[in-house]
Amino acid sequence: MTAEPPDASLTAPYSIEFPYNRTVGEKIGTFLGGLRDGELYGVRTASGAVLCPALEFDPATAAPTGELVRLTPSGTVTHWTWVPTRPGDDIEADHFAWALIAIDGTEGALFHAVDTGGDPSRLTAGLRVAPRWRADRVGSIRDIVCFEPVEA
């Protein structure tokens, strides 16, 4: 059909898809419900610490976690990696960072994008950030578009 050499390699478009649906559990479900309401929640462990993101079980003791705690939606970048924007990303800057963000007053770290307007020099461990909320939220981690720096 085409003028390709007779020994050229054939190619074909392929697509593989797994349409998973997962249940989330009571604590994570409330955490996600909080995101839908534009609020950040953590969960208290037996030791009194608050975990964010919320977990059903305390990773230190495997005991069920306790009450949910509404948090101040701000945190500190502890680790980050700079990445180019990929197709499908809706952060408008050309580049952003994936980061581990310690939410104030909690243990653990929330993994999310940080938008510094395409400027990697603004990113440091210790950068203070806050969520940029999506207008129409559904109860998903994507209800937070990304985190962005806040003035100290």
Add this chain to the structure above:
Amino acid sequence: MSTPPTPSTPPTPSTPPTPSALPSPVESFTSPHKVDYTFVAGTGRSAFLRGLQERRLLARRCPTCERVYLPAPEFCSRCLAELSEPFELAGTGVVKTFCVVNFPFPGQMIDPPYLVAYIQVDGADTTLMHLVRDVEPADVHIGLRVEPVWCAEEDLDTSMNSIRYYRPVAGGSDA
């Protein structure tokens, strides 16, 4: 390029919420995993696929270990030697193992139950996977002799679908 930061509400101190103040929990979410990619057949397997378009099963032999590959890559996976020029096999073969698919699943192209088998084509040392039809699943067994049922001329393609399925060789004895 960046959007201005959304004016955030002043931080509110953490207040212990009463149970009624908690958000109603989300119960589940979809977590689809999808990958779009380009399959590159390579020159060796492309020769096999072009043969299928002509109703020919083209195999290649390793010059070192004599292993015959169908489908054949470009190099022997054991010796790394470049395989021989393609040569044609008759097409009949033997069921080496098989599976009856009874389960429906998303994206399934064929109504279950159907039978998928590893078929060792006569003259080859490797197996290829294909459907076995025109037979009751209960009558399929390892060692069953089978032959390919090819597409109509206009449907032939550089694809495994050029063989519609395998079926038992009429009057064939077991291998």
